[in-house]
Amino acid sequence: MDSTKGKDFYVSILYIFIGFWLILINLAWFLPTVRELRKNITGLETGTNMQSRAVIEAFLEEKEEDLEITSRFIDRYNLKNPANKIAVANILKDSYFNNAFLTDNQGQEIFRADRFKTVYSSELRDLSGAAEFKSAINSGKVSFGEIRFSEKLEPIMTITFPVAFAEGEIAGVLAAELNIKELFNEISDIRIGERGQVYVV
Numbered sequence: 001m002d003s004t005k006g007k008d009f010y011v012s013i014l015y016i017f018i019g020f021w022l023i024l025i026n027l028a029w030f031l032p033t034v035r036e037l038r039k040n041i042t043g044l045e046t047g048t049n050m051q052s053r054a055v056i057e058a059f060l061e062e063k064e065e066d067l068e069i070t071s072r073f074i075d076r077y078n079l080k081n082p083a084n085k086i087a088v089a090n091i092l093k094d095s096y097f098n099n100a101f102l103t104d105n106q107g108q109e110i111f112r113a114d115r116f117k118t119v120y121s122s123e124l125r126d127l128s129g130a131a132e133f134k135s136a137i138n139s140g141k142v143s144f145g146e147i148r149f150s151e152k153l154e155p156i157m158t159i160t161f162p163v164a165f166a167e168g169e170i171a172g173v174l175a176a177e178l179n180i181k182e183l184f185n186e187i188s189d190i191r192i193g194e195r196g197q198v199y200v201v
Contacts, residue, residue: 052187059183060159064142066094067161067174074102074163076171079110089113091176098156100176102163107133110172127173136160136173147180154181 070091075081084102088111091100099119101112107128112119127133135143145158160175 055186056183059180059186060144063094063096063159063176063178064161066091066097067142067159067176071161071163071174074172074174076163076165079104079163079172085111085113088174096179096182098150098177098179100174103127103133103173103175105137105170105172107137107173127175130158132158132160132175133173136162136175137170140164140168140170150177150179154179155184156180 070087073087074084078084079102088100088102091097092113092115098116099112099114102110104110107130108126109124112124132143132145140162142162143160145160147155147157150156157178157180158175159178160173162170163172163174164170
């Protein structure tokens, strides 16, 4: 009986030894595979990030260009000219814009057009303290505000564009509130490989 126990003991040791070697062999195969997977995932993430960035940059450049073109039609010498109101309202022909407004160089709104409601002169705001206004006035360049949420809980941002005289002096600021929900939809349509998808967080 002792010899059977001794055999069982040696057989058990043999099984443990074989199992240990099988685990080591599998680990030797598995670890490089994990490294390769991580490398491939990093490459996909980088590609996706670059695609997303390109989509965002193209979108914002297009909207900046829309404001720049509109600013050419603004009467800088008489910001209260009714033709300026029409130019501001025409920005809303682009469905991405929720509202558009023109301020003087002190930040007081002169005209505001809104896609969803009528704006009365008593509702015109003083935007002199707004970061986007200050940035456009101080830099003399387009400024993109932070992303925030509208009353309809859609992501929006404000783009401000300085309206300058030929000499470079700023007469006012043309701005528009941009609904970026569709931009997020475009980004989420970017595919990674065959079945992957991008999520905006």
